[in-house]
Amino acid sequence: DIVMTQGALPNPVPSGESASITCQSSKSLLYSDGKTYLNWYLQRPGQSPQLLIYWMSTRASGVSDRFSGSGSGTDFTLKISRVEAEDVGVYYCQQFLEFPRTFGGGTKLELK
Amino acid sequence: QVQLKESGPGLVQPSQTLSLTCTVSGFSLMDYSVHWVRQPPGKGLEWMGRMKYDGDTYYNSALKSRLSISRDTSKSQVFLKMNSLQTEDTAIYYCTGGLYWGQGVMVTVSS
Numbered sequence: 001d002i003v004m005t006q007g008a009l010p011n012p013v014p015s016g017e018s019a020s021i022t023c024q025s026s027k028s029l030l031y032s033d034g035k036t037y038l039n040w041y042l043q044r045p046g047q048s049p050q051l052l053i054y055w056m057s058t059r060a061s062g063v064s065d066r067f068s069g070s071g072s073g074t075d076f077t078l079k080i081s082r083v084e085a086e087d088v089g090v091y092y093c094q095q096f097l098e099f100p101r102t103f104g105g106g107t108k109l110e111l112k
Numbered sequence: 113q114v115q116l117k118e119s120g121p122g123l124v125q126p127s128q129t130l131s132l133t134c135t136v137s138g139f140s141l142m143d144y145s146v147h148w149v150r151q152p153p154g155k156g157l158e159w160m161g162r163m164k165y166d167g168d169t170y171y172n173s174a175l176k177s178r179l180s181i182s183r184d185t186s187k188s189q190v191f192l193k194m195n196s197l198q199t200e201d202t203a204i205y206y207c208t209g210g211l212y213w214g215q216g217v218m219v220t221v222s223s
Contacts, residue, residue, distance in 0.1 A: 001173075039210075048206060048208075048214065048215060048216055049149075049157065049208075049213055050213070051210060051211050054210075060211060092156065094157075094159075099162075099170045099172075100159050100170075100171075100172040100173065101159040102159065103158070103159065104156075105156050106156045106157075
C-alpha cells in the first residue's frame with residue numbers, strides 16, 4: 001500500500017497569515033498521463049470531509065483561491081493564504097493512483 | 113443537486129454484521145463510482161472500498177475478508193455489509209463520490 005505521511009503545523013496560526021501543510025507519499029503519484037493523483041480534503045469540526053484540491057493542484061468547484069496545491073511526484077504542499085476562521089479543521093491528503101486509496105494521518109490547523 | 117445519505121443501525125453487537133445503505137440523488141450510479149470511508153472517533157480517515165459505475169468492486173485488503181459492497185441502481189442505493197464486527201469497528205461511516213460526501217452515520221459496536 002502507498003503510505004501517505006503528513007507534517008504538523010506550528011499551531012496556532014495567526015489570522016491573516018499563510019500556512020503550508022506538507023504530505024509525502026511512499027511512491028510517486030505522477031502517472032504516465034502527466035497527472036499527479038493526489039487529493040486534499042478539509043474536515044471542519046463536526047462535518048464531513050470537503051474536497052479542496054484534486055490532481056495535486058486543481059481547485060474543486062467553489063473552493064477559495066486562497067487554497068493552492070503544488071509538489072512533485074512524492075512531495076506535496078497545500079498552501080493556505082490569509083488564514084481565516086473557516087479554515088480551522090483537519091486537512092488530509094489522499095492518493096488515488098492505486099488501491100487501496102490511502103489517506104495521510106491528518107494535519108490540524110488552529111487559529112490564533 | 114447531488115446528495116448522498118447513509119442510513120443504518122447506530123448500535124451493533126460484537127460479532128454481528130453491519131448493514132449500511134447509501135442513497136444517492138442527483139446522479140446515476142451507472143455514471144459515477146461510490147466509495148465507503150470510515151473514521152473512528154478522534155482518528156483519521158480509512159478507505160474501505162469502492163463500487164465502480166460499471167458494477168465492479170474493490171476492497172481494502174485489510175477488510176476484504178469481512179466486507180461486501182453491492183448496489184441497486186434502480187433505487188440509487190449502494191450497500192455495505194461487514195461481518196464479525198469488533199469494538200475497533202466503531203466509527204462514523206461515510207459514502208462519497210469524491211467531490212460529494214454524505215453526512216456520515218455513527219456506528220457503535222458494543223454489547
